Amino acid sequence: MLRKLLAVSITAALALNATNAAAETVSTERHKVSVNTITDKLNKPWGMAFLPSGELLVTEKSGTLRRVTRDGAVSDALSGVPSVVDKSQGGLLDVAVDPNFADNQFVYISYSEADPAGGEGTSTAVMRAKLSDNGLTDGKVIFRGAPKYKSGAHFGSRLVFAPDGHLFITLGDRYSAMDDAQTLDNHHGKVVRIKPDGSVPADNPFVGKDDALPEIWSYGHRNVQGAAIHPTTGKLWTVEHGPKGGDEINIPDAGKNYGWPIATYGVDYDGSIISDETHVEGTVQPHYYWVPSIATSNMIFYTGDQFPAWQGDLLVAALKGSHVARLDLEGDRVMHEETLFEDAVKQRIRDIEQGPDGYIYLITDDRAGQLIQIKPAE
Amino acid sequence: MLRKLLAVSITAALALNATNAAAETVSTERHKVSVNTITDKLNKPWGMAFLPSGELLVTEKSGTLRRVTRDGAVSDALSGVPSVVDKSQGGLLDVAVDPNFADNQFVYISYSEADPAGGEGTSTAVMRAKLSDNGLTDGKVIFRGAPKYKSGAHFGSRLVFAPDGHLFITLGDRYSAMDDAQTLDNHHGKVVRIKPDGSVPADNPFVGKDDALPEIWSYGHRNVQGAAIHPTTGKLWTVEHGPKGGDEINIPDAGKNYGWPIATYGVDYDGSIISDETHVEGTVQPHYYWVPSIATSNMIFYTGDQFPAWQGDLLVAALKGSHVARLDLEGDRVMHEETLFEDAVKQRIRDIEQGPDGYIYLITDDRAGQLIQIKPAE
Ligand SMILES: [Ca+2]
Ligand SMILES: [Ca+2]
Numbered sequence: 179m180l181r182k183l184l185a186v187s188i189t190a191a192l193a194l195n196a197t198n199a200a201a202e203t204v205s206t207e208r209h210k211v212s213v214n215t216i217t218d219k220l221n222k223p224w225g226m227a228f229l230p231s232g233e234l235l236v237t238e239k240s241g242t243l244r245r246v247t248r249d250g251a252v253s254d255a256l257s258g259v260p261s262v263v264d265k266s267q268g269g270l271l272d273v274a275v276d277p278n279f280a281d282n283q284f285v286y287i288s289y290s291e292a293d294p295a296g297g298e299g300t301s302t303a304v305m306r307a308k309l310s311d312n313g314l315t316d317g318k319v320i321f322r323g324a325p326k327y328k329s330g331a332h333f334g335s336r337l338v339f340a341p342d343g344h345l346f347i348t349l350g351d352r353y354s355a356m357d358d359a360q361t362l363d364n365h366h367g368k369v370v371r372i373k374p375d376g377s378v379p380a381d382n383p384f385v386g387k388d389d390a391l392p393e394i395w396s397y398g399h400r401n402v403q404g405a406a407i408h409p410t411t412g413k414l415w416t417v418e419h420g421p422k423g424g425d426e427i428n429i430p431d432a433g434k435n436y437g438w439p440i441a442t443y444g445v446d447y448d449g450s451i452i453s454d455e456t457h458v459e460g461t462v463q464p465h466y467y468w469v470p471s472i473a474t475s476n477m478i479f480y481t482g483d484q485f486p487a488w489q490g491d492l493l494v495a496a497l498k499g500s501h502v503a504r505l506d507l508e509g510d511r512v513m514h515e516e517t518l519f520e521d522a523v524k525q526r527i528r529d530i531e532q533g534p535d536g537y538i539y540l541i542t543d544d545r546a547g548q549l550i551q552i553k554p555a556e
Numbered sequence: 557m558l559r560k561l562l563a564v565s566i567t568a569a570l571a572l573n574a575t576n577a578a579a580e581t582v583s584t585e586r587h588k589v590s591v592n593t594i595t596d597k598l599n600k601p602w603g604m605a606f607l608p609s610g611e612l613l614v615t616e617k618s619g620t621l622r623r624v625t626r627d628g629a630v631s632d633a634l635s636g637v638p639s640v641v642d643k644s645q646g647g648l649l650d651v652a653v654d655p656n657f658a659d660n661q662f663v664y665i666s667y668s669e670a671d672p673a674g675g676e677g678t679s680t681a682v683m684r685a686k687l688s689d690n691g692l693t694d695g696k697v698i699f700r701g702a703p704k705y706k707s708g709a710h711f712g713s714r715l716v717f718a719p720d721g722h723l724f725i726t727l728g729d730r731y732s733a734m735d736d737a738q739t740l741d742n743h744h745g746k747v748v749r750i751k752p753d754g755s756v757p758a759d760n761p762f763v764g765k766d767d768a769l770p771e772i773w774s775y776g777h778r779n780v781q782g783a784a785i786h787p788t789t790g791k792l793w794t795v796e797h798g799p800k801g802g803d804e805i806n807i808p809d810a811g812k813n814y815g816w817p818i819a820t821y822g823v824d825y826d827g828s829i830i831s832d833e834t835h836v837e838g839t840v841q842p843h844y845y846w847v848p849s850i851a852t853s854n855m856i857f858y859t860g861d862q863f864p865a866w867q868g869d870l871l872v873a874a875l876k877g878s879h880v881a882r883l884d885l886e887g888d889r890v891m892h893e894e895t896l897f898e899d900a901v902k903q904r905i906r907d908i909e910q911g912p913d914g915y916i917y918l919i920t921d922d923r924a925g926q927l928i929q930i931k932p933a934e
Pocket of ligand 2: 816
């Protein structure tokens with residue numbers, strides 16, 4: 179009995195050190211894992227990125243950016259964040275760290291920006307700034323979605339750097355402007371590729387074309403909130419929300435049309451035959467899709483040492499399902515899907531990242547938003 | 557009220573015409589379908605094949621072969637079926653109709669054969685015979701699995717003709733002889749390729765090799781009970797049962813090793829990390845796999861006009877799940893899996909075929925075994 183009491187009090191002390199982390203052990207097909215809630219002191223966190231120091235930068239939708247340590251210490255709001263339109267799906271969205279951060283201290287944030295001219299429209303914008311101890315300085319808007327449009331929905335966005343140093347920005351169709359996804363004179367429903375200073379790479383597919391915005395990399399997307407670079411091919415993979423069913427993984431190639439809204443796997447839940455086309459000439463089929471929707475947020479290719487059986491797998495986080503879909507890949511081909519953590523995570527998962535420690539980190543979309551660390555069970 | 561009564565009695569009359577078929581309407585992602593039980597007068601049916609007349613040949617595991625019409629009339633047992641070892645998983649198994657049946661009246665049956673020398677071992681054998689009005693004549697055993705082995709399990713088998721006229725026979729590892737799947741001096745855990753007269757094609761991969769049986773096409777399989785030819789590539793696809801999880805679709809290439817039992821995705825359900833390897837040098841990864849097992853029986857590529865949205869899809873029947881897994885393919889790649897009919901079919905599905913009418917036909921593994929017809933709902 180004494181031994182048992184002692185064990186309990188030691189466990190309690192360790193738990194306090196880890197800022198009251200709640201841990202749950204979960205069995206999966208290949209690994210037994212521990213799902214640890216590191217903190218629940220985040221207010222609707224949206225995006226996160228690891229700094230070379232091993233700390234996280236975490237955005238909160240309301241417009242605050244914080245440093246968070248891997249044992250759950252949450253900083254005060256950092257200064258220098260531009261004002262954002264925190265309304266419906268809009269707000270402060272993703273954050274990315276420059277591949278050369280050690281040299282240049284640049285970070286990138288995406289957000290819903292009001293019309294500087296005073297109109298009611300908004301668009302997704304991206305700012306580059308220097309990160310100092312207290313916050314952001316030298317902020318410069320390097321991308322501004324066009325046109326400004328009055329809608330609270332479908333801003334995207336995710337920021338990822340290609341191996342060649344270009345920045346991909348994934349965008350949404352702004353919902354009621356969905357038809358814009360098929361025309362090239364706007365940024366709605368596009369993936370955009372720019373240089374980190376905001377200039378347009380000369381080899382972008384629509385540079386010099388009439389009636390086409392030169393930042394566009396690919397089009398026909400709905401609302402792309404997940405993106406990752408394949409670790410061996412170096413290619414961009416994206417995941418987007420479908421309308422009602424039809425969440426899609428794509429491997430966007432330069433200049434290609436991914437179909438929305440003229441081709442979709444979205445379905446009617448009354449069971450009737452769908453009139454929507456799934457195959458339309460000139461559009462690319464999804465690489466993989468979900469019906470019904472799991473409401474995909476971000477995704478990563480897992481490359482760490484902590485979960486050897488998951489190396490090379492694509493881990494896709496889901497808002498609706500509160501789970502992570504593990505896609506076992508052979509080359510690019512999906513061989514198998516496993517649903518992970520659905521009973522252990524109780525909130526919508528908004529972002530997923532791999533830590534420098536090889537653990538997997540999740541943040542959840544809640545006013546008591548959590549940072550969750552996934553590690554091998556003892 | 558009169559109108560309602562009239563409607564009811566008309567519906568009842570139609571149902572009687574269709575030999576008391578029980579019909580259920582089911583909504584799926586792309587089509588609303590009617591699931592009709594045509595008959596439940598089959599005793600543990602195992603395999604079926606359509607004759608050019610539009611009638612079915614159906615095997616029953618106990619050793620009977622019957623003609624069944626698409627409105628559910630079941631014939632008496634046909635004569636001329638060889639004696640089979642109807643024990644555990646063994647018995648009369650698959651049936652196939654010669655591509656040139658109109659000219660030669662040949663049909664093929666696979667079955668568990670006793671040792672002609674009187675030993676306790678069994679193996680899968682294949683007989684070719686002529687089909688006359690009353691039964692089979694001129695039967696000739698064109699394949700005999702080696703060695704005879706004492707086990708009641710894992711006989712395979714499925715019979716499919718390649719576009720070039722060769723016959724593929726899929727086999728099992730006989731369970732306790734699983735290690736044999738990795739050596740070429742036996743037929744356990746192999747896919748075999750022969751000519752319709754039983755002779756060995758000169759271009760089989762192991763012809764002329766020492767210690768290798770010349771009928772072997774591919775090896776390292778566990779228990780292959782499903783096979784189909786891809787309608788555009790002409791390639792053989794197979795589906796096999798995994799141990800506990802790890803049911804696999806493969807696209808067996810000549811001479812290749814598909815891993816069993818040295819590489820498998822089978823899992824322990826106690827949640828511990830699996831020691832079994834999934835990747836072993838010299839073995840081919842599955843094209844697609846299921847964990848946990850759905851217990852795959854047969855599969856078809858759907859090519860009919862009745863379900864336009866399913867054209868080109870791979871439909872895999874499941875014993876355990878009592879469902880059909882629809883795999884939406886783009887080229888060979890699986891883009892999406894849908895589970896069909898799971899609430900409408902109450903029995904294990906043992907075989908699936910496409911009818912000359914473009915409808916989908918299922919038989920179920922039960923002593924009151926059903927023939928089920930899937931057609932578009934009105
Ligand atoms: Ca699409
Ligand atoms: Ca295998």
